[in-house]
Amino acid sequence: MTTTLLILKRGIFAGILLCCGFLAGWFSAIILGGRIPYDGDIAALLGPGRGANRATPAELREQFSVFWEVWNLVDAEFYHRQPLDRQKMIQGAINGMLGALDDRYTVYQEPDLAAQTQDHMQGKLGGIGTYLRISDGKAYIYKPIRNSPAVLAGLHQNDEIVSIDGVAIEPLIAGLDINQAAVKVTARLRGEPGTPVKLLLRRGDNGRSFEVTLTRADIVVPSIDSQLLDGGLAYIRISEFKANTTDEFDAALRDLLPHRPRGLILDLRNNPGGFLQNAQEVLGRFYDGVALYEDKNGQSLEEIDTRLGARDTRAFDLPLVVLVNNGSASASEIVAGALRDRRPNTFLLGETTFGKGSVQNIHTLSNGGNARITIAHWLTPNKAEIHTIGITPQYLVPYSQAPADAVPCVAEQQPPAGASSCADSQLAWAMRLLSTGQAPPPAAPTPTPAQ
The missing domain is CATH 2.30.42.10 (PDZ domain)
Incomplete structure (x- = not known):
């Protein structure tokens, strides 16, 4: 099986993982279509890929002959006291081949990790x-x-x-x-x-x-947290774009919109990405039109649109602030960039995003593992390239927890001992911007991590 996705591998920060079945944040993903098994129509849209440089079977045999020469030499002569682990050698060869491409997003996942990734993304x-x-x-x-x-x-x-x-x-x-x-x-x-x-x-x-x-x-594992904040503001946090995100997002909107909020804060901070289809669907709650462009060969662009939701889940005219930071990557960058480019009365606030704008196909292999192959880059609706660059918000606000930035505790935040509120400079400025129109003072751009 082959599925198509935009995915960011960024490692396990601080060694944290989710032992219900997957590592928390092991893959920051923006996924076109979905993770295995997930056949979105984006896979059909992308087609079989380019094959102009493919070798014939005879050419492949000739090119691969030196590999087997070395393999047979190792098998016959390498000094060892225990039997050679041929499976480990094969996996090392695969990793070496993909590593030679100098693309950190073209990777191989062994079967156990591939299964855990699949479970995690289903939520x-x-x-x-x-x-x-x-x-x-x-x-x-x-x-x-x-x-x-x-x-x-x-x-x-x-x-x-x-x-x-x-x-x-x-x-x-x-x-x-x-x-x-x-x-x-x-x-x-x-x-x-x-x-x-x-x-x-x-x-x-x-x-x-x-x-x-x-x-x-x-x-x-829910991907959505939502609540009403002071001043009639609505707040929704998307932690990751999983298979169940759209349903949870719609439920949050159906709960919040009847209160007629004066504005909405969409929190995408530290959102590593996920399924593109869910990103398209979230965007379809805010506008109808282009979500992104895909560049597969450097010569032509493929337009990919939003996916509209039911009328009671649309917030087309609601003033919107989108919170982003250096941990916002891939699908969350698609959403942030699209809202910035295409939706009026929308402001990005926070820090420069991660900068991951490539597309991967995921191929399920015969051993249960998978190979993730970069097939394209994507651009924002205004055709801006963000790969290794990130998206700089209109309002740059470094994160701090100063007492002057007291706000209601959101998501899983807990107030400090003896306090009844939390402190979050970015959320505080988002609330001020929507409530009074007060904009934060200019700040120096935050650096994007090295790619």
């Missing part, structure tokens, strides 16, 4: 419902998800996971990098809903250990 996972932190060869509870088995069992942040079903974690992940360790631990924790899993945990400085048995469940 519903079988597991215990907690984020993990991998650090110094150990696995820790980072943040249990509300109403999950992890919460019901009383798991705490920074509990060390010593073993899972009797399998010790330290030797399991010894010598692995964070990504590999995360996949190993995740595979042990996830499973069919209703099945038990026994954890040996260590809590606190005194190293007290205890066992707990949890029952795995369907963990729904």
